[in-house]
Amino acid sequence: MTLAITELAEKFQPEHIDIDVIGMKNTPEFVDSKETIEQTYNETLKTIKESETEYDIFIIACHLDPNLDQLRTETDKVIIGICESSLLYSQILGKRYSIVGSSNKTVQLKTELAIKYGAETELDYVGYPDDSIQGDLKERLLSASEAAKEVYNSQAIVLGCAGFVGIDSYIEKKLGIEVIDGVYTALIIADGYAKYHNYKMIK
Known part of the structure; x- marks a missing residue:
C-alpha cells in the first residue's frame, strides 16, 4: 500500500x-x-x-x-x-454516491463517518468487493461499483480504502460515473491549502 x-x-x-x-x-x-x-x-x-x-x-x-x-x-x-476529504469532494459534486470499502467489517463504521461529515443524505449504499468473484482486486472493485450504479442508481463511487489507490480511473472509464480516491482528494486539499497560505503571506 x-x-x-x-x-x-x-x-x-x-x-x-x-x-x-x-x-x-x-x-x-x-x-x-x-x-x-x-x-x-x-x-x-x-x-x-x-x-x-x-x-x-x-x-x-x-x-x-x-x-x-x-x-x-x-x-x-x-x-x-x-475519508473526510473524499466525502467533502462528493458533496461538492452534488451527486448521490456509494462507498466501496474493504470488507463487511467496515460498513457500519463508514456509515457513521458519512453521518459525522454531514454526507449521509446523498449516500445510497456502503459495499465491498466480493471475494468469490474471479479476477484481481481491480475487477472485484469494478463489480462492486457496478452493483452500486445499477441497483442504487449511484452517480458517484467513493473508494473506501487507501489500498485502492490508482484504481479510480479504471472504474470511471468502465462505468462512466465519477469515482473518487480519498488519497488524491486529500493531496488536492493539501496543495490548495499551501497555495492559499502562500497567497496570504504575500498580500
Whole structure:
C-alpha cells in the first residue's frame, strides 16, 4: 500500500508542497474496527510529534480516518483524513454516491463517518468487493461499483480504502460515473491549502 501511495504522490505533481510517504510500523496490518482504530493512535501521534518540525500538513491514509479528531487536538499542524476529504469532494459534486470499502467489517463504521461529515443524505449504499468473484482486486472493485450504479442508481463511487489507490480511473472509464480516491482528494486539499497560505503571506 505504501508503495502504491508513493507512486500516486509522484504522479500528482503538486505545485506548492513536497510529499513524503511514511509507513506505520507498530500498527495493525488492517484497520477495520474500533479496536484497531484505537491501536493506531500512539504510533500515529508519535510519528506526527517526531516530524512536526519537518512538515506543515499530515494526511492520514486510512479511509476510517482513525483518531482524526484526537490527533488534531495534539498539534497545530493541519491533519487531513482521506475519508473526510473524499466525502467533502462528493458533496461538492452534488451527486448521490456509494462507498466501496474493504470488507463487511467496515460498513457500519463508514456509515457513521458519512453521518459525522454531514454526507449521509446523498449516500445510497456502503459495499465491498466480493471475494468469490474471479479476477484481481481491480475487477472485484469494478463489480462492486457496478452493483452500486445499477441497483442504487449511484452517480458517484467513493473508494473506501487507501489500498485502492490508482484504481479510480479504471472504474470511471468502465462505468462512466465519477469515482473518487480519498488519497488524491486529500493531496488536492493539501496543495490548495499551501497555495492559499502562500497567497496570504504575500498580500
